[in-house]
Every structure is written in structure tokens, then in C-alpha cells.
Amino acid sequence: MVNKDRQISICSLVPAATEILCELNLEDNIIGVSDLCSYPDSIRSKTKISKSRVITEGFTSAEVESEMNRILELGEVPYEVDDEWFKNEKPDLIITQDNCYICEIDVNYVESRIQGFGYDPEVLVIDPKSISDIYDAIKSIAYSTNKTFEGNRLVSRLSERVDTILDLFKDYRATRVISIEGVNPLVLGGYWIPEMYRMLGCDYGVINPGSSALRIGIEDIIRFDPEFVFVDLCSSSLERQITEVRWLFEQPGFMDVSAIQRGNFYILEHEYFSNPGPRFVDGIELIANVLKPFSGSFPKHGGLKLINVPPLAHSIEDYVGLV
Template sequence: MRIVSLLPSATEIVYALGLGDQLHGVTHQCDFPENALTKPILVKPFIITNGLTSLEIDQVVSARLASGQPIYHVDQEGLIQANPDLILTQKICDVCAVSFDQVQKLEGIVNNNTKVLSLDVHSFDDMLSNIIEVGTVAGVENVANLLVVSMKKRLALMKKTVSELDYKPRVICIEWLDPLMVGGHWIPELVHLAGGVDCIGERGQPSKTITWDEFQQARPDFVLVMPCGFDTKQGKDHLADLMYRRGWDSLPGVDMNKVCVLDGNSYFSRSGPRLLDGLEIIFNIIHPDL
């Protein structure tokens, strides 16, 4: 089977299932595992964000979407050459990855037998289901089942530990710094599974913009900064967008030095197998004595 992935999390699923040799096209963001960097890049951004503040990035993206312009360019010639039997995409967010509308418009330039599979994740279980679905379509259902079983065993150990906890700290997960956004979909669930309480985010619901007053009123014990698409260095570079706000120093999590900048790009933005690593990262941060 010839596979094209238009989604970094899908690329990680493909490799986790041992299908790397069947992958014939990826996006500019597909950097894990390292072998993904050797694949033809079929998707690149129209927007260059280097040097822009969080607010400037948001403004540029919002203006482009408002005018009906795509955020990403898809190499149609490269896609034709890839000649995929299976295209992996998503329809949850037009900012994080190629929009589903774009993909649908491309279907005509590929052969009529190409299957387009949308991997739409709102929860941890959805991610596990996606692994099974990709494995089934690609003919490696047994491998997918074994992978999911092993991940569920790790999750069961976490749940057992959490069930014995008396203290569940209040946590806020920052998905974007300006405008201020908190993580949604699977992020609040990860906090819950890690033995915390997400102050604002709602499990299974989209990420949402909040006011600074709402942030302050939440009084988080921990502030986890995981900007969408940013690694740890990029997150730290943009942290000033939070630190200079009124009342920042008086927040419980700040006062107790419990502000953590995480690799959002690797462990939280992508709804793939490494969400389990992200869950364990959150647990170790909010329960440092265990």
C-alpha cells in the first residue's frame, strides 16, 4: 500500500505500525520518528512565523482564514507522483493541518481508488481507535491491536496510581499565549488521567479563548504552557506574552514556581501515540513526590 500522511500524528501512527516503508509523502511538520524527515514533503505553510509574536501569528492566520485563503500549500504534482492508495488527514482544525476541504478538492487529481481517511480525535480513546482504524485499512490489524493493548497496559498502571491519590492539583494548560487559549479535546482528559483537575478546559470540547480575568480567577496550582506547534524553546521564547500581564506574579502556580513550559509540538498538539508520553509528563510534574 502507498500512503500519504497530511498530519504529523498520522505519520507517527504509520511508523508505530511498522509501515514506514509504505509512506510516500508527509508534511513539513512530520519530524518524528527521524526517518520521517527522509520522506517527500507534500505540504508547506504559506505563512512564515519566524520572528513574529504570538499575537502577530494569530492575526496573520485569522486574516488568511477570513479571506478564504488556505494556511497550507499542497504539492499537487508531488501528490500525483506519490500515487497514494491511502491519504490520512483530519477535519478538526484548519489551522493545525491541511483543511479537509482542501483534501476533498485534491481527490480528483489522484486515482479514483484512493481512500481518504480522516483521523478526528477528541479523546484518548479516539486516538487508540485511530490506530486500529489505520492498521485495519493498511492490512496490519494484528500489529495495531498489539500496540493498543500495550498502551492500555501503561494507562492502567497510571490509573491505578492516580486512584490512590488524595490530592488533585488545579491545572491550566495554555495552548496559545496571545490571545490566551486553553487546551481542549484530549488535553483536559490527560490532566484528569494524570490526577489533576483542569480549571477551565473541558474534556472532548474544542480549545477556547479566555480572558485574563478568567485565568486569574481559576487560581491554578500548576500552569502548563504547551503552545500548539511549539517546542520547549519556542514556548519559552513566547512566555513573555504571559509574564508581563497584570497579576501574573501573584498566581499560586507562579508564586510556588510551578510554571512549566512543555514541548507542545511533540507531546500535546499531536493526537498520536506520544499522547501517552505527554500524560506521563503531566503526572510527573503535578505529582513530583511520587
Template sequence: MRIASLLPAATEIAAAVGLVDDLVAVTFECDHPAGIRDRVPVVVDTALPAGLAPGEIDAVVRDRSARGLPMYEVDADALGRLRPELILTQDLCRVCALPAGSVADALALLGSDAEVLSIDPHSVDDVLAAIAAVGHRGGAPDTADALVGELRGRLDAVGRAVADRARPRVLVLEWTDPPFLAGHWVPELVRRAGGEPVGGVDAGRSTTVDWADLPDADVVVVAPCGYGLDDARTQAAAVRPLLPDVPVLAMDSASYVVRAGPRLVDGIEALAGALHPDAVAPAPPGRIARL
């Protein structure tokens, strides 16, 4: 099957269930598996200028949202030439990836009858269901089911390891200028890792808050949406003076926190290891770091 993935999480899922060779299109953000953009045409790019600081990005996003302008640009002609049979996209967040409505408009313009599978999880179980859905719709049901079973086993193992331990209050900052409290599956991620999430709403949208109104926490995790560990360290260092009495962790959010793919389980394991180092093995380098 010819598959176009217009969502980094979907690209990761497709590769994890053995469909990487079926991909005919990806986005500029698709970076897992490594080198995928060198092998598969990129048909989605960002509409945002490069090189902006977090506060500048927030200002541009707010301005474009207010004017009804898209955050992403799809090369509809290129997509049409690639003749996908299945298109993987999302409607969860128009800031994070191309929304399904834009894809439908492009397909209508091209006269394409490609099937569109929208991946819109709000919980960890929803993410696992999305993995199964991509595998089943893409023609790899057995591999997908086996992967979901393995991931559930790892989640169960973390749950047993932290079950009877004291739970620190954990504040996850999804952005730092201004501060955003993480929603969607992130509070559940904290809970599964043996913490008690403060701020944010389970299965809800991320929300902004003033620094003075941040909830009390025992640990702060800086996991800026779409950024890796190096950038998370930089943003965490910038906010550390504002939170001098609270331990601060930096986390690779792009891979292990906000991307709704198999590596969310890696993220739960990494956070559990940081919160409960005497019960859960530390994560490999590059995932999470204490300032």
C-alpha cells in the same frame, strides 16, 4: 500499500505500527520518526510566513480565516505522481493541518480513487482507535492492536499511581498571545495525569480568553500548539510575570500534547511525574520543565 500522510500525527502512527516504509508522501511538519522528510517527499507546505511571533501568527491566522484562505498548500501534481492508495488526513482543525475537504478536491482534480482516512479524535480513546484504524487499513492489524494494548497498560499504570492523590487545579495554555484554553483531549490528558483541568472544554475547541479572565489554578502548563520545549520555555517566561503566584511548567506540545499519536501517553506520564513527583517517575529530559 502506498500511503500518503498529510498529518504529522498520522505519520507518527504509521511509523509506530510498522508502516513507515509504505509512506510515499508527508508534510513539512512531519518530524517523527526523525529524518522522515529526508526519505519521503513533502507534498504539503504552510501558507503562513516564517519567523512570526505568537501574536503575529494569531493575527495572520485570523485574517486568512476571515478571507477564506487556506493555511496549507498541497502540491496536487506531486501527490498525483506518487499514486497513493491510502491518504491519511484530518478535519479536526483547519489551522493545524490540511483538511480532508482540500484533499478530496485535489483527488477529484487528479482523477484519483485513493481511499481517504480522516483522523479526527476528540478523546484519548479516540486517539487509540485512530491508531488501530491506521494499522488495520494499512495492513498491519496485529502490530496496531499490540501497540494499543501496550498504551492502555501504561495509561492504567498512571491511573493507579495517581488514583488516591489530591488533584491540583491545572490550567493548560495552548497559546499565549492571546491566551488560548486547550480543548479536545487536553483536559482529559490533565485528568489522567492526576490533575483537575480548569478552563477548556472536553472534546471541544480551544478558546481564547483575556488574561484577566483566566480561571484560578494551582499550576499553569504552557504548551503552545505545534511548538517544542525550547519555544514553550520562551513563551512561559514571557507569561510568568502575568502569573507571579502560580508555578509554571513548559511542555513540548508538538510531540506530547496536541499531536494525536502514541506519544500522547508519554505526555500524560510526563505531566503526572511533574504533578506527582513522589508517585510517578520524572519524564526524560526534553518533555516538560518547571520554570
């Protein structure tokens, strides 16, 4: 834990950690973030000390996958970090993660560079794999920033919101659902994402509890025959997701899945799902409202529902907003 007698400076390399810090009223303490940190909007003005070498917007998933593999096969990392910034600014606390070394800067990379920074910062690693872990991450960040009381209060507030939704789903009929976080290759969201659905009583049978994200084939979806298909492609805007899901509808048998036949195909804002921070509760509320309307209010810009089956233009014209 950093010295409690002075204001600390923080570099957050994890979008979820950045959101947690802001919820703890520590936004002014943040002096550097990664290019993936975008919430709240005011955080966009912070110095970006890292950026991805792989651009997703304007490229297909297959093209992104190819470029990522090229970089990794060269033994390189898929992001760039401004080492000089660390040498000059010397943040007291660096927050990183140990979940994914591809999407975000991980602890191994940070520790390999610290010696060259010329000082010895505190490094906090968060590694959520479940909803309980998300709460623990909040408490860890709160402890490391002398905000223990505020952290406990935030966890209580989030858990109370979850409990309110769960009370409405006590007798909910098990509904087969899938959450797709990647297409071509086809990837299902793992870790805390299936838990978000299962706690509402959903059958997320394609993936085992506690598993990481899983690559599957279209035949696995057809065999499972979900009644709802949710798409929340990692690091992708709603506009990019609309373009990418075209691949799904081109696959033999996908149009026959129950979810498509019943008009239950949704594209959701990925940050409610891919970032294990406070807004995971917004994600649960969003799912709840789709599965059981009027369970609460939709988060702002929560997502889209397909209204043209099959999509006619593969554009926003095929969808209606959930707000």
C-alpha cells in the same frame, strides 16, 4: 481497505497518523508527508508534499494570528499542497483529519482536490477528540493498512502504560491545573488534553469536559488560581515558547497566581499534547512526574521548569530541564 496482496504506498498529512504508521512498522510505505510531520527523526527525509504558509518560528503569537487571519479573510487556505506530486506518485492511501482546518490539511480540502489528481485513492479521515478516539484512530489506520493485529497490540501496550500511571494516582489530591496552548491570544488546550490531566485526578475547571480549545482572558486564569501552569504552545519549539510566555508575566495579576508563587510553572514539548498519537502517553507520564515525582521516567527533552520567578532574562537561563 487497500489490497492486502501488495505493498501499499501512503501519504500522511497528519503528524499523529505518521507516528502511528511508524509504530505499525509502515515507515517504508510512507512516500509523502506534511511539513509538520517530524517524528521519528527519520521521517524528516520523506518528501514534503505540503507546507504551511504561516511561519511561527521568529514571530510572535500576535503576528502569527494576524497573518493567519489575513489569509483566511482572503478566502484562501493557510497551506500549500503539491498537486503534481499526487498526480505523479499516486499514493494508494491518503490520511487526513477533520479536527482543525487551520493547523493541518483537512478532509474537505483533500476531497476538493482529488478529482484533479487523475485517480481514485482511498482517503482515511481520523478525528480524535478523546483518548478513546486516539485508540480508535490507531485501529482504523491499522485496519486500512492490513495491520489489525499490530494495531490492537499497540493499543494494549499504550493502555497498559496509562494504567500503570493511574495506579499511582488513585488517592491523588485534586490539584488545579491549566494547560496553555496559545498566548496573545490566550488559548487553553481542549479535547483530549484536559482528559490527560483529569484522569490523574486534576481539576481542569476552566474548560468543560469534551470541549475544543478555548480562548480565555488572563482574568479567567487569575480567578481559577491554578496550582500548576503548564505551557505547550502548538507547533512551537521550547525556545520559541520561552520567548512567548514573556507576555504572560507582563499581565497584571499573573505573578500572584498560586502556581507562580509556588514555582510550579512548566514549559513542555508540545508534540506530547498537540498530536493525538501514541506519544500522548509520554505526555501523561511527563505530567505525572511533575505532579508526583518519581512516577516514572521523563520523556526525552520533555520540557523545562521555571527557576527564576519572575524570569530575569526570558531565556533558557531562567529554566532547568526536566531530563
